[in-house]
Every structure is written in structure tokens, then in C-alpha cells.
Amino acid sequence: MLAKCSNASCTASFRFLHVGRLFQFEKRHLSADERTYGTGRVSEAEFFWLCEECAAKYTLVRSVANCVELAPVKERAPAVARTRAVAAGAGA
Numbered sequence: 723m724l725a726k727c728s729n730a731s732c733t734a735s736f737r738f739l740h741v742g743r744l745f746q747f748e749k750r751h752l753s754a755d756e757r758t759y760g761t762g763r764v765s766e767a768e769f770f771w772l773c774e775e776c777a778a779k780y781t782l783v784r785s786v787a788n789c790v791e792l793a794p795v796k797e798r799a800p801a802v803a804r805t806r807a808v809a810a811g812a813g814a
């Protein structure tokens with residue numbers, strides 16, 4: 723799962739923990755063994771990784787369908803630029 727970037731259209735290979743961004747999600751599906759042996763709900767973590775380039779543009783979220791999906795990172799820079807422009811306009 724961590725062999726490569728979680729962005730399906732990216733081919734970056736996972737090499738170092740400090741490069742890119744690591745995501746942890748709790749597994750919500752019981753495995754066949756857990757159902758068979760009645761061990762109850764076991765909290766188990768799944769790890770996903772985005773390379774540095776993808777982590778700058780995307781984040782990972784758990785969808786309604788219980789899948790881990792790529793979602794765009796909210797852009798903050800344009801909002802800040804707009805606020806500054808408005809402030810400059812008001813001051814002049």
C-alpha cells in the first residue's frame with residue numbers, strides 16, 4: 723500500500739517517511755477472519771502516502787462509500803491575496 727504515491731496518476735515510489743505526507747485511516751471493514759472467529763471489531767490502521775509534489779496539491783479523505791479518495795487541498799494563497807488587495811484599496 724505504501725509502495726507508491728496514493729495518487730493513481732503518479733508514479734512516485736515511497737522511500738522515506740520524511741518526504742511527502744503520510745495518512746492514517748482506521749479500517750472499517752471486518753475481514754473474513756474477524757467475522758468467522760468473532761473477534762469483534764478490531765481497530766486497525768491503514769496507511770497511505772502522497773509524494774511531496776502530490777501532497778502540495780492533494781489530501782486524502784475517507785469518502786461516504788468508505789474508500790480513501792484524493793481531494794484537492796484548499797487553496798489559501800488567492801484568498802490572502804484578495805484580502806490584501808481589498809485592504810490596500812480601502813486604505814487608498
Ligand SMILES: [Zn+2]
Nearest residue numbers: 727732773776
Ligand atoms: Zn505523487
